[in-house]
Structure formats: C-alpha cells, structure tokens
Amino acid sequence: MKRMLSACLMLACGLVLAASSPSTAVLPNASPHQSVGTVNCASSTCHGAVAPWTGSTVQQNEYTTWSRLDKHAKAYAVLLNAQSRSIAAKLGLKQGAENAPECLDCHSHNPPPALRGERHMLSDGVGCEACHGPADKWIRSHTVPGTTHAENVANGMYPTEKPVEQAKLCLSCHVGDNSRFVSHRIMGAGHPRLSFELDTFAQLAPAHYKIDDDWHKRKGDYDSVRLWAIGQALASKNQLDALADPKRGRDGLFPELALFDCHACHHPMSEKKWTPRLGVGPGRMRLNDSNLLMLRAIVRATDPNGANAFSDQVTQLHQAVAGNAAAHGADPLALASSLSATIQRYIGKLEQQRFTPALQRAVLAGLIDEAKRQQFSDYAGAEQAYMAISSLSSSLAKQGALGGAAGVADMNRKLAALRVTLANEEAFKPDLFAKGLQGLSRTITPQVN
Ligand code: HEC
Ligand code: HEC
Ligand code: HEC
Ligand code: HEC
Known part of the structure; x- marks a missing residue:
C-alpha cells in the first residue's frame, strides 16, 4: 500500500460492453x-x-x-x-x-x-x-x-486487450498462479507481501497506450469497473486453486501460509483483535478473504438471485477451513474447488456484464454495508475496499454521476481521509476505517440533476 493508494478520480476509461469471445490464449x-x-x-x-x-x-x-x-x-x-x-x-x-x-x-x-x-x-x-x-x-x-x-x-x-486475459496475465505475477508464486517461505525471507488490484494498477503503470476511438475500433470496448470485477473474481479463483492444489497448498504439516491473512498470525499477543465476522470462533486461522469480500459485493449487485447461495458457499469454506462444527466435517479442499468452479461461471458472466452507474452505486452501497457488518477488520480486506471505492468512484465521476465538481471534491476529500487510516499496516484500526467508509453513503446516493 504505497503508490497504489494515490489512484484518484482523474483516470481515463470508456464504458461500453465488450464483444469479447471466450479465449484460451x-x-x-x-x-x-x-x-x-x-x-x-x-x-x-x-x-x-x-x-x-x-x-x-x-x-x-x-x-x-x-x-x-x-x-x-x-x-x-x-x-x-x-x-x-x-x-x-x-x-x-x-x-x-x-x-x-x-x-x-x-x-x-x-x-x-x-x-x-x-x-x-x-x-x-x-x-x-x-x-x-x-x-x-x-x-x-x-x-x-x-x-x-x-x-x-x-x-x-x-490478447492483452481482453479483460479476462489481461487479468490472467497481470495476476499471474502480482498474485501468483500455478506457474509462479510467492510462497510464505519467500515472504519469510523478506519478500514484500503482494497487494494488487487490476484496475488501480493498470492506471498506475505509466501509460504506453491510449484507449481512444481508434483503440475501440481495433480492439473493442473498455470498462474499468468490469476490469476491477474480473480482477477480483480471478484473484479469488487463483487463491482457491492454490489452496486446493496438493503441490502448492501444503508445506510440511501446514497449509501454504501466504493464502491466509498475514495479521491473523503476525500481531502482538496483547492485542485482542478477534471478531466473530466469519462465523468461526477465536483462535482459528482465517483465509485472506480480501478478494472474496469484493466478489461477494459484486455478485450481490449483479446477480441478486444467486447472492445468498454464493455467500453461503464462502461461509461454508471459512467454517470448514477452521474446522467448525457447523461445517459437519466437510472437506475444505473440496469446498475450495467447488467455489472455484462457481467463480469460473461468474467470470463468464462478468465478461458480458455492463456496469451502469446504478450498478456501480449498488456495488459501492454493498461495500459500505459490509463495513457496517465489520467485515473489513483485516487490513488486506480494507485495502481492497479502498482500491475498489477509488476505482468505482472514478468511473462514476467520469460519467458525471457523482454530483458534478462538488460531488467529486467531496469524494476526493473522503477518500483521502480513508487512506490515512490505511497508512500503517501494522497499526491498522478497523473501526476508524469502517467509520470513514460509512461516511461515504451520502456521497454515492444518486444525484438529481
Ligand atoms: C506489464 C505488461 C506490459 C508490458 C511490459 C508492455 N505492455 Fe504494451 N500493453 C500492455 C497492455 C495491458 C496494453 C493495453 C491493451 C491492449 O491494447 O492490448 C498494452 C498495449 C500496447 C500497445 C497497443 C496500443 C494500441 O493502441 O493498440 C502497444 C503498441 C504496446 N503495448 C507496445 C509495447 C511495447 C513496445 C512494450 C515494450 C517496450 C510493451 N508494450 C510492454 C501491457 C504491457
Ligand atoms: C512477468 C511478471 C509480471 C507481469 C506479467 C506483470 N507484472 Fe507488474 N510488476 C512485476 C514486478 C516484478 C514488479 C516490481 C518491479 C519493481 O519493483 O521494480 C511489478 C510492478 C508493477 C507496478 C508498479 C507497482 C509499484 O509498487 O509501484 C505496476 C503498477 C504493475 N506492475 C502493473 C501491472 C499490470 C497492470 C500488469 C498487467 C498488464 C502487470 N503489472 C503484469 C511483474 C509483473
Ligand atoms: C509470483 C511472482 C514473483 C516471484 C516468484 C518473485 N517476486 Fe519479487 N515481486 C513481485 C512483484 C509483483 C513485486 C512488486 C510488488 C508491488 O510493488 O506491488 C515484487 C517485489 C519484489 C521486491 C521489492 C522491490 C521494490 O521495488 O521494492 C524484491 C526485493 C523482490 N521482489 C525480490 C524477489 C526475489 C529475490 C525473488 C525470488 C526469491 C522474488 N522476488 C520472487 C513478484 C514476484
Ligand atoms: C499461520 C500463521 C502465519 C500466517 C498466516 C503468516 N505468517 Fe508469516 N510467519 C509465521 C511464522 C510461524 C513465521 C516464522 C517466525 C520465526 O521464525 O520466528 C513467520 C515469518 C514471517 C516473516 C519473517 C519474520 C522474521 O522474523 O524473519 C515474514 C516477513 C512473514 N512471515 C510475512 C508474512 C506475510 C506477508 C504473510 C501474509 C501473506 C504471512 N507472513 C502470513 C506465521 C504466519
């Protein structure tokens, strides 16, 4: 969380639906x-x-x-x-x-x-x-x-222009896939924790290409919110696939620790920070669910009928990973594989999804709702939520759907305040972050022109 947080509301993007065909590049x-x-x-x-x-x-x-x-x-x-x-x-x-x-x-x-x-x-x-x-x-x-x-x-x-292919490419190095991976052994030796959000990083990299009319003519449409959503889905899938893969998901007696929340282990014992948010008791390991949290908000907005089933699948996985009685002995690896398959189906849907301003607001509202339910108590989740809000609100601003210059200024002010709460990963205070996020409610409500 260094330069990536400087993403602001001036980013360029188009917003039409891509005529993309599934590819196996x-x-x-x-x-x-x-x-x-x-x-x-x-x-x-x-x-x-x-x-x-x-x-x-x-x-x-x-x-x-x-x-x-x-x-x-x-x-x-x-x-x-x-x-x-x-x-x-x-x-x-x-x-x-x-x-x-x-x-x-x-x-x-x-x-x-x-x-x-x-x-x-x-x-x-x-x-x-x-x-x-x-x-x-x-x-x-x-x-x-x-x-x-x-x-x-x-x-x-x-085909770097196709959102799913671009996501696969960037995530293969920035999150890791079955061909390359930063394991906890490598992190334990001093490699930085990987933190990535596709749309934010695509904007941060010095632009050597321009998405203009000519680009659209040659390569189709570009929707930064769709890119964000696909990035979240694929990052979740990569994580679950690594967990379920016997070659990558194990290290001696333990699972691959890089797939779990770093601060679940790395924090002072005197700091009592357990919360019941995942429905599992204290003293258990928890998966890094930062991307799954974003994906849950995306599914809730884009597929309301499937939202509960998706959420249940995620909860079951958390409970099985923690060995909770409620999981009835379900195999966490089998649950990881089936959730990965569900996500694969969502990736196909998201490729065709058009993110209207109303839908973008619904996703934002969903994230604020998660904050009310104390879901951003882990730093990695809060960091993803921040990048998501920055990405979604810059898209809304670009479409003039954030209440004109005053609305954009208000959002920028609030984002800057939110960012302060993320400045120091080791001293992260979830309550301050949640409060800042809830303060965004009014900024994102539909503006009447
Ligand atoms: C980290 C990945 C990455 C690297 C490294 C990279 N590119 Fe790109 N490049 C992209 C992405 C993503 C796009 C945008 C999608 C597209 O147009 O296909 C792009 C687009 C382009 C375009 C197309 C612009 C257009 O209007 O169609 C050209 C030309 C290009 N890159 C050339 C280069 C050259 C030359 C280099 C090496 C000096 C390079 N790129 C290095 C990722 C990369
Ligand atoms: C082959 C592996 C690889 C691929 C593919 C790749 N990256 Fe990277 N990327 C890296 C590495 C390694 C660094 C760190 C370089 C350094 O610190 O000097 C990096 C750094 C970056 C940074 C700078 C981050 C910072 O902290 O300043 C951005 C932004 C970025 N990548 C975006 C992307 C995007 C967007 C894509 C896909 C279009 C992509 N990368 C694809 C390996 C990759
Ligand atoms: C799965 C891909 C991957 C592998 C494997 C990997 N790295 Fe990295 N590394 C990255 C990325 C991506 C970054 C940039 C992180 C960022 O800025 O977001 C990075 C950052 C770093 C940095 C910090 C760079 C900076 O600019 O501050 C160092 C040092 C580093 N890697 C060394 C190594 C070494 C040594 C190895 C082998 C033991 C290694 N990496 C293996 C992807 C990888
Ligand atoms: C299940 C608990 C657990 C999780 C989760 C975990 N770690 Fe660790 N980590 C450990 C243990 C145990 C050690 C070894 C400590 C020692 O040697 O004193 C360690 C060591 C380290 C070290 C080296 C510290 C030193 O003293 O040299 C770093 C850096 C590190 N982990 C980073 C991370 C990052 C980044 C993540 C998240 C991606 C993470 N860890 C997740 C348990 C965990």
Whole structure:
C-alpha cells in the first residue's frame, strides 16, 4: 500500500460492453513460440520514438515510456539489490536471485532456454514479450500495413486487450498462479507481501497506450469497473486453486501460509483483535478473504438471485477451513474447488456484464454495508475496499454521476481521509476505517440533476 493508494478520480476509461469471445490464449511464459528480445522493439521508427507520433494508431514511443518510467523495466535490477541478496541468502539460493528461476519467473521474461532468441536478455526485466507474447511469429508481419490485431493474435501475440486475459496475465505475477508464486517461505525471507488490484494498477503503470476511438475500433470496448470485477473474481479463483492444489497448498504439516491473512498470525499477543465476522470462533486461522469480500459485493449487485447461495458457499469454506462444527466435517479442499468452479461461471458472466452507474452505486452501497457488518477488520480486506471505492468512484465521476465538481471534491476529500487510516499496516484500526467508509453513503446516493 504505497503508490497504489494515490489512484484518484482523474483516470481515463470508456464504458461500453465488450464483444469479447471466450479465449484460451496461452500466457506468454507458457507460449511455444520464440522470444526475440525487447531490443527488437526499440528502434526510433518502431516503438522507440521520444514522443508519441501523431497520425499513428499507436503511440510509437512505448519502449521509451517503458524503459524510462515503467517499474517492469527495473524488475530484473531489483534482483541485484541488497534486499534480494538477503532474500536469496536466507533461502539458500546459491546461484543468486538473478539466476534463480524462483525469482526470474516474475522479475523477468524467463522462457525455457530453447525458446530464447539470440537477442533475448533476462536483464531486460519484464519486457514487451513478457506481456505481449513471444514475437518470433509476428514481429515482421505486425508492421505490414493492413495486418489486423486478430491476425497478430493468431501468430502468437497475447490478447492483452481482453479483460479476462489481461487479468490472467497481470495476476499471474502480482498474485501468483500455478506457474509462479510467492510462497510464505519467500515472504519469510523478506519478500514484500503482494497487494494488487487490476484496475488501480493498470492506471498506475505509466501509460504506453491510449484507449481512444481508434483503440475501440481495433480492439473493442473498455470498462474499468468490469476490469476491477474480473480482477477480483480471478484473484479469488487463483487463491482457491492454490489452496486446493496438493503441490502448492501444503508445506510440511501446514497449509501454504501466504493464502491466509498475514495479521491473523503476525500481531502482538496483547492485542485482542478477534471478531466473530466469519462465523468461526477465536483462535482459528482465517483465509485472506480480501478478494472474496469484493466478489461477494459484486455478485450481490449483479446477480441478486444467486447472492445468498454464493455467500453461503464462502461461509461454508471459512467454517470448514477452521474446522467448525457447523461445517459437519466437510472437506475444505473440496469446498475450495467447488467455489472455484462457481467463480469460473461468474467470470463468464462478468465478461458480458455492463456496469451502469446504478450498478456501480449498488456495488459501492454493498461495500459500505459490509463495513457496517465489520467485515473489513483485516487490513488486506480494507485495502481492497479502498482500491475498489477509488476505482468505482472514478468511473462514476467520469460519467458525471457523482454530483458534478462538488460531488467529486467531496469524494476526493473522503477518500483521502480513508487512506490515512490505511497508512500503517501494522497499526491498522478497523473501526476508524469502517467509520470513514460509512461516511461515504451520502456521497454515492444518486444525484438529481
Ligand atoms: C509470483 C511472482 C514473483 C516471484 C516468484 C518473485 N517476486 Fe519479487 N515481486 C513481485 C512483484 C509483483 C513485486 C512488486 C510488488 C508491488 O510493488 O506491488 C515484487 C517485489 C519484489 C521486491 C521489492 C522491490 C521494490 O521495488 O521494492 C524484491 C526485493 C523482490 N521482489 C525480490 C524477489 C526475489 C529475490 C525473488 C525470488 C526469491 C522474488 N522476488 C520472487 C513478484 C514476484
Ligand atoms: C506489464 C505488461 C506490459 C508490458 C511490459 C508492455 N505492455 Fe504494451 N500493453 C500492455 C497492455 C495491458 C496494453 C493495453 C491493451 C491492449 O491494447 O492490448 C498494452 C498495449 C500496447 C500497445 C497497443 C496500443 C494500441 O493502441 O493498440 C502497444 C503498441 C504496446 N503495448 C507496445 C509495447 C511495447 C513496445 C512494450 C515494450 C517496450 C510493451 N508494450 C510492454 C501491457 C504491457
Ligand atoms: C512477468 C511478471 C509480471 C507481469 C506479467 C506483470 N507484472 Fe507488474 N510488476 C512485476 C514486478 C516484478 C514488479 C516490481 C518491479 C519493481 O519493483 O521494480 C511489478 C510492478 C508493477 C507496478 C508498479 C507497482 C509499484 O509498487 O509501484 C505496476 C503498477 C504493475 N506492475 C502493473 C501491472 C499490470 C497492470 C500488469 C498487467 C498488464 C502487470 N503489472 C503484469 C511483474 C509483473
Ligand atoms: C499461520 C500463521 C502465519 C500466517 C498466516 C503468516 N505468517 Fe508469516 N510467519 C509465521 C511464522 C510461524 C513465521 C516464522 C517466525 C520465526 O521464525 O520466528 C513467520 C515469518 C514471517 C516473516 C519473517 C519474520 C522474521 O522474523 O524473519 C515474514 C516477513 C512473514 N512471515 C510475512 C508474512 C506475510 C506477508 C504473510 C501474509 C501473506 C504471512 N507472513 C502470513 C506465521 C504466519
């Protein structure tokens, strides 16, 4: 919770429904194609211009933006710093972090050696091909006038414009998936806790592309709220899949601790902070439910008829994880798998979902309701709620649905106050956060023009 909290109400977005078709694109790190290297994109007549070109469909200065401003370009360099050296030493990685697949898989584009072209360099960090896919089969053809985006994708370009595919890509490194993961062992050695929200981070990354009319024409629609919602659903699913996977969900006698709320364990014993919010007794482990909390509010607003069943499924999982009598001995891993399947169905629905201002307000109201029911007593949940509110309200502001300049100023003031309550993770006071959130009720009620 450092820079991500600076997201404010000035972000750009469109709002029409995407004509997306389900796709089974392979992530760049699992592609069968060869990676040619970021340097191939860097010429000043390709993507290395110093300023955006006028009259071109794309900016042409993407490489310049990435190399100068984007943290992804520095992701490999991080592996050489003192923090990484200390992590590697504690983990016993003798070859050093910069040579360890455990680190390179996320801090660089690390395809198998046979698929690295002559100019591919691990030291380029998270370069163009880490997100846009190995370019061997499209590097030449994609510059030929008349080539369509669909043709590029057929040649191995990754469809970053599709919300579900974009979410899969970003979350694979920022939350972890079955190909890469920051385990509690890595965190115990000093890796920062991963905290991510797709829409906020998409806005935070220095923009090397512009969602304009021309983009819509070539790539379809863009809805920042839908991106947020899909990000929440997929993050929940990734977490449940990791929990249910015998290879990733176990560590000796224990489950993988990175899937649980960090401060369930990491807080002073004198601090009595147990609350009954999950329906499980004191002294139990609790899953990190920050994404599931967001998803519950999304389901309640978009699928009122299915909301209770979804909520029950989440509660059953919590109770089974805690070994509660109410769970009647249900297998938590089987419940995690079935909840994951439910979420997969919701992802399909969300892909087609149009988030009208009324629906966005309903989600916001749902989050405020969760605050009334003391559901944000864990820091990670509160942090997600903050990013959600910031994301939803900036979308409402953009549509003029937040009561004009005065409404936007009011929201910005309240968001700033809410943010103060999140400044120090270790000293987080849930009551202050909940109070601040409830103070938003009036700001989001429909404005009569
Ligand atoms: C699953 C992907 C993943 C793996 C595996 C991973 N990291 Fe990271 N790491 C990240 C992400 C994402 C961030 C950025 C977190 C943020 O700023 O939100 C990060 C941040 C860091 C930071 C802090 C960087 C900064 O700018 O403050 C260090 C240091 C680091 N990682 C080192 C390592 C080392 C060493 C390894 C191997 C033992 C490793 N990482 C493995 C994804 C990963
Ligand atoms: C962290 C992931 C990531 C990295 C790294 C990255 N991009 Fe992108 N890029 C995106 C996303 C997301 C979009 C927006 C969706 C889209 O247009 O497909 C995008 C869009 C683009 C576009 C399309 C703009 C348009 O109007 O259609 C170009 C061109 C582009 N990137 C080039 C590059 C180049 C060149 C590099 C390397 C210097 C690079 N990108 C690195 C994620 C990334
Ligand atoms: C191959 C792994 C990988 C992928 C894919 C990836 N990232 Fe990252 N991202 C990282 C790492 C590692 C860092 C940390 C780099 C550092 O600290 O220097 C990072 C940092 C960031 C930051 C800076 C965060 C901060 O604390 O300042 C943003 C924003 C970001 N990523 C957004 C995205 C988005 C949006 C996508 C998807 C379009 C994406 N990333 C895809 C690995 C990845
Ligand atoms: C089930 C309880 C539990 C959970 C949940 C948990 N941890 Fe830990 N953590 C531990 C234990 C036990 C240790 C080892 C403490 C020791 O060696 O003294 C530890 C060690 C650590 C350390 C190293 C501390 C040191 O003294 O060197 C860090 C950092 C850490 N955890 C971060 C996290 C983060 C981040 C999360 C959440 C993603 C998390 N932990 C979740 C129990 C937990």
